[in-house]
Amino acid sequence: MRLTVLGSGTCELRARRSSPAYLVQAGEANLMLDLGQGAWRRLMECGHDPAAISGVIISHPHLDHMADLLPLLFALNYDPRLQETARMTLLAHPGVGDMLHGLEAVFGSWLQAPEPTLTRRWLEPGQGCELGGVRLSTASARHHAYSLAWRLEADGASLVYLGDSEAGDELAAFAQGADLIICHCAGSDDAPKEGHLFPAGCGRLADRAGAGALLLSHFYRAVDPDEALASARRRFAGPVWAARDAMVLEMDAEGVHQAAP
Numbered sequence: 001m002r003l004t005v006l007g008s009g010t011c012e013l014r015a016r017r018s019s020p021a022y023l024v025q026a027g028e029a030n031l032m033l034d035l036g037q038g039a040w041r042r043l044m045e046c047g048h049d050p051a052a053i054s055g056v057i058i059s060h061p062h063l064d065h066m067a068d069l070l071p072l073l074f075a076l077n078y079d080p081r082l083q084e085t086a087r088m089t090l091l092a093h094p095g096v097g098d099m100l101h102g103l104e105a106v107f108g109s110w111l112q113a114p115e116p117t118l119t120r121r122w123l124e125p126g127q128g129c130e131l132g133g134v135r136l137s138t139a140s141a142r143h144h145a146y147s148l149a150w151r152l153e154a155d156g157a158s159l160v161y162l163g164d165s166e167a168g169d170e171l172a173a174f175a176q177g178a179d180l181i182i183c184h185c186a187g188s189d190d191a192p193k194e195g196h197l198f199p200a201g202c203g204r205l206a207d208r209a210g211a212g213a214l215l216l217s218h219f220y221r222a223v224d225p226d227e228a229l230a231s232a233r234r235r236f237a238g239p240v241w242a243a244r245d246a247m248v249l250e251m252d253a254e255g256v257h258q259a260a261p
């Protein structure tokens, strides 16, 4: 399983930290975790082809996590190359499906990408499915009424993506034994943000979950990544990275290691 960070930032408009988006390559699948603004541009800058994406997972419908969904729907409808070759599954909470219906009412047929180009699957918290050899399971995250935390398992490796969330016993249980947890530390230890994690909380969550490794991401300008790393490392003994756009982590039988840059 291979993770490429496409967006390590937030809603802040920054050249080097795009809004949240990640590429996971596992089994037969190429999955996008969230689609913050700039996700498709960063994917291509990292040498990947949007037409090869087989699944798009949305953690919750805040714009910094899904703004690039609209350009995707438009392109699946009108980009001849994508129309011909793309076969994607969109996965999210049913509430996201309701919101998309609302957007279709605003934009009309321009956003109605047809099957089999795009297959929509709405999952309630606790439901799961299989996509291209990757087992997907979900839990409720503590952030938005339509939030889902995601667990991906394939090739003997497991990755947990909480999206934006506060910590909780149920999320520590959901992430139990994962090889890697992606944690969004939106606030600092001194100034935590409601509905989000902070560096010490990320470290404690990874420790309680018995995770193999921890990736801190979703950095606002106000949060110093080095301080966040130091704080998380005081609470969690495994490897910890501070995400940067274009960073690549590989997960295999020997654990998690940084492949680039």
Ligand SMILES: [Zn+2]
Residues within 6 Å of the ligand: 010, 011, 020, 062, 064, 065, 164, 218
């Ligand atoms: Zn966010």
Ligand SMILES: [Zn+2]
Residues within 6 Å of the ligand: 060, 062, 143, 144, 164
């Ligand atoms: Zn959010």
